[in-house]
Amino acid sequence: MPILELTTLTKHFGGVHAVDELDLAVEEGEIFGLIGPNGSGKSTTVNLICGVVSVTAGRVAFEGRDITGSAPHRVLAAGVARTFQNIRLFGHLTVWQNLWVAQNSVEDRRSENFAKRWFFGSGATRDAVDQQLEFAGLAGKRNELAANLAFGEQRRLELARALATKPRLLLLDEPAAGMNLEEVHALDGRLRALQQAGMTIVLVEHVMELVMGVTDRIAVLNFGRKIAEGLPAAIQEDPAVQQAYLGGGVETAHA
Amino acid sequence: MDDIYLITILSNIGMISFIALSAYLLLVVGEISFGQQAFFAVSAYGSGIATAMWGWPIWLGLLWGALVAGAAALVVAIPTVRLRGLYFSVATLAFAEMVRLIFEIFTYQVEIDGELVGPDGSDGFRDIRAIYDSNVSAFEYMLIIYGLLAVVLIGFLILERSRLGAIFRMIGEDPMLTEMQGLNVTKYKILAVVMAGIVAGIGGALYAHLATYVEPKIFNVMLGVHALAYGLIGGLGTAFGPLIGVAIDIGLLESIRAISGYRMIVFGGLVAVLLIVRPRGLLDEAAMHWLRGRWRGLIRAEN
Incomplete structure (x- = not known):
């Protein structure tokens, strides 16, 4: 049983589909990377899991228990802790x-x-x-x-x-933002030490040196949808991912 | 004569300190209440009724007043603490005006020794004579005021070092983040409003018995605005902050006759300047941190 399971998780802000029918399963003890271009719904996903924003549709299950729409303090009590993109x-x-x-x-x-x-x-x-x-x-x-x-x-x-708070699942929202390379390496070491100690980690990150090195699996979001999932090496080669990051205009530019 | 004048000023400073601490506690949890005068009023009436009409001893009257104010605060807190910022402020203001208007029409009198005693609508509530009947001198009453103030202040200082105090400051800084620390913010805010109500209530009960006469118009919004301003002047980093604010306003501006005519001008100017220069008052969190650091350094140097 996955420790964290999202089932067709959806969040609409007005007409914007910030997260769109997202299915995700994080296994116990892994470091799971969640990447994607700006505005692809990564932080919203974290906020949905933590109960900070309300869920439009779908389900969040932690250790098999439904925690969809639980208040933030209940999610924490269940064993999920997080950090913030902007330090809080x-x-x-x-x-x-x-x-x-x-x-x-x-x-x-x-x-x-x-x-x-x-x-x-x-x-x-x-x-x-x-x-x-x-x-x-x-x-x-x-x-x-x-x-x-x-x-x-x-x-x-x-x-x-x-x-x-002694969590069993840790959600890190861009922990390496603004760090220099030395600090990123120190963070890499810390995350591995936590994994050794049995922690499950979901890592939302733009710093690819960190993501590609430390994660066991990666899911890529674009416009709120999951466009790829797999091992770091496979993700790097995935054409859909490259297009999401680099834009779709490459062929037309040659034509 | 001079002595009585001084005792009166000091007693006033003491009593107003309670409502200032009350507003301060809510400022610490990040809420601006324009309605703390309502709890002051509820307790003034409640304790007056208890001693003058029901014949309770004065200490029981004070306790009763504080409890009634706490209960009133609980009633206000439950629907309002979920409101944020301006909405909370408007709700507390509306509540306080409602209380004042109810006292304008509230009549409840009994005959004692051939005279009618009790609240009589807008004519107020006369003859709350408990301290004179039991021969408490003005000086002794001042000692009672400062004794109670010392107890409340020590309570605040303990709170400051406690988990609950840290949680109150967390809520004041970032309620959403506090919630995400596994803490039920609504519950803690209700607790803060009730505690603030009780503290204001102690002041109100003391006031009713010193003045022997209360009327609804005393408890208008200016009392609540002053209570707020004291914390904002003196600083939100420590419970001594609002006391400094009270001392500046009543001790200096109101009591020195040469300048008392300009009180509101100076006071308003002081608030305006401080809000720009030191938005969290003279003794704000950073100032207190610096002072505590110096204090620790001194103690280390002594050893």
Whole structure:
């Protein structure tokens, strides 16, 4: 059974078919690439899965359970976390608080202890946050406001925050945007480490060095429809994909 | 005489601080309420009725007023917290005006010692004499006000360091992202509105007993607008922010006679300038972060 299954998933914004009868099955433990030209519906797909925008038609199933139209906090509770194309952090909170609340929301939500639930969380949660700061290489910045971090640090914090909720499926919306090559390689390593640890990842990305290297399978969207799906090497050779990216005017230009 | 004047000013600063903290709490969760004066009013009437008409002791009257205000806030919160921005502001304004107009026609009087006591529509509610009947001096009452203010303020400072406080600030910054952290934003917002209602209610109950007389027109929208402005002047980074705003307005502008005639001009100008220069007030989040960093540095240097 696939961990994530989209069945004829459709989203219309007025007359625009942002996502059009999309079928997709992501297997447990794989890194699945979702690529396509700008405006092809990749981010909308992520938003549909997370319950941020309402579904026009179709179905989203996570671990066999129907989560179509669930509120975002329920999708997260089910085990799906995400990052954003434009970095979204709580800039007025410290780095430590950003992670602490994300962690808390899972660990202590069901705690019977009033003080734990509403006020200071448990010691175990605090230790876990410190560990995650270490993993993200942000231990030295724990008391800094998130708004004051450098760009790369903000990306790392966003990923750490998504991981703090202990998801089984991670949706990454263009995590390499704006990164230099060195940072892309570091990200590549991090994603492989997460896969080793058993995480399933859906990677929406334009940076082909990352996508082609790290993913197990890729689906290509264009105008909200899936135009190709397969192994990275096959996708690179696919004529429909090349046409979607480079445009259809190549032959006419020769004629 | 001078003493009484000073005590009156300080008491006023204390009482208004509650409604300022109330509006501040909602500013922290990202909502601008033009209606906090309604909870102040509901509690002023509620606690006055409890002590003057039902003969309850004053402390129970204060508690009752705060609870009634909290209950009123819950009633307002459930339909309005899903509204965003301007829509929430308009809804709170409409509610507050509705409350004021209800008190304009609300008459509920009983005869005590041959005299009619109780709210009498637009003529107001006289003889809320509990503190004079129990021989509490103006100075002692001021201590009660500041005692309660200290309790509320400590509550705010604990909140600031707690998970709940962090969640409130998250909602204020990005409610959708907060929702995606697995948190039910609507629930937390309802909680914030109720807490703000209770805090405003404490101020209203204290006010009714100090003034001994309340009438609907005191609770007009200007009271709510001032409450909002205090936080925006003093800063949204700490609960001390709105208190600074109150101190500037009442302590300086209203109380120094030479300039009190120009109060609204200076006050309005101050708000306008600050909204441009420091949109989140003097002690905003960044300023507080810097101060806390300096504080930690000092402590480290001591050791």
